[in-house]
């Protein structure tokens with residue numbers, strides 16, 4: 003039996019090449035799941051082709067695919083194949099007439115009221131909104147359309163990220179028993195790595211990045227208690243939940259386990275279902291704490307410290323695999339002027355829009371963080387600088403057409419990008435080099451006129 007067996011391949015380990023990276027259709031994250039594709043489809047009923055095109059373009063920036071229909075009658079024709087995708091109704095001129103209302107009510111009934119209907123209104127009169135609510139319209143947006151508010155709403159209907167499977171490391175020295183635990187966790191949908199050689203524990207911890215360790219080791223001198231003590235001595239794993247399994251969960255054994263830093267000790271006789279529940283609760287709590295520690299409050303992206311940690315991790319991975327790794331530093335252009343002109347809250351809105359776009363457009367394996375202030379950083383594993391430049395340039399072009407709304411006007415913003423690649427001949431030997439090189443390239447992009455992507459030269 004393998005000493006280390008991965009039960010479920012982590013998303014980061016999926017076959018992934020630079021070619022595939024840039025061939026992936028932009029406007030979606032790395033997924034081959036057709037359900038997610040259809041989930042991000044929006045039907046727009048609009049009889050003005052120019053306005054329809056504009057709304058489609060804005061929504062496409064956030065990865066929504068828009069199918070435009072020029073009338074409610076055409077929408078009805080699509081219904082057999084469109085049971086639950088949101089419909090945005092923007093019938094120019096009419097605002098909301100009785101016929102439209104009747105048609106909406108009819109269509110909703112046909113879809114067993116599961117069809118989210120959103121409407122664009124030219125004004126916010128209470129009477130109009132009441133009519134809309136009465137027809138079962140889920141949300142009204144007042145023109146001019148605040149694209150961020152609409153995307154917020156759509157995102158709630160289709161969460162961007164599904165909850166990732168819990169990552170678990172099972173360490174045991176009895177192959178049959180440990181495999182049985184691993185099978186049970188795997189069957190519960192967890193991403194399980196089974197390690198049968200406890201002495202390889204640290205490499206398995208670094209490799210599989212578990213969110214909880216289950217240890218079933220009862221070897222004198224190298225049992226769960228001693229191994230837990232070793233894990234706790236490492237700063238990196240000081241908060242990692244550890245659950246021990248033992249033949250006899252006596253008070254004394256439990257006290258020893260807690261004293262050495264374990265979170266709990268359960269008897270082997272504990273039914274698998276209960277163990278799975280106990281493990282899940284601890285991982286959820288761990289995730290909440292990690293989110294507080296690692297995420298930036300404004301954008302929800304990795305914060306500076308977490309980004310540095312991820313950079314080290316990705317670099318190690320890239321060295322081991324011989325894959326390229328590219329870092330992109332992204333800085334909003336003339337952001338001081340945006341703050342000065344429209345105010346800090348509007349500046350924050352622009353930052354959130356950039357963060358959301360990066361998250362939307364990049365793959366799940368890419369690490370997106372807020373480096374600080376108006377600067378973001380993205381790590382693109384298994385991607386060379388040229389491929390990364392193509393992807394970032396697409397995102398740059400999508401960002402420059404997003405309209406940011408203030409109380410009385412709208413404006414567009416841009417960003418500049420500096421890229422550096424780690425790997426053979428790039429001149430970058432470590433994470434610090436990579437950040438410096440990307441920063442130099444960003445400086446060139448700024449001085450070359452902004453709103454552009456520059457790649458670091460090899461001698462960075």
Ligand SMILES: Nc1nc2c(ncn2[C@@H]2O[C@H](COP(=O)(O)OP(=O)(O)OP(=O)(O)O)[C@@H](O)[C@H]2O)c(=O)[nH]1
Nearest residue numbers: 333334335336337338339341346349350375376448
């Ligand atoms: N709204 C908002 N502004 C921020 C935040 N963090 C930093 N800033 C502002 O970002 C601005 C950055 O300005 P500069 O460093 O002069 O750069 P710039 O105006 O973007 O100019 P270039 O980078 O040369 O294009 C400063 O005015 C900061 O106050 C934030 O969290 N929210």
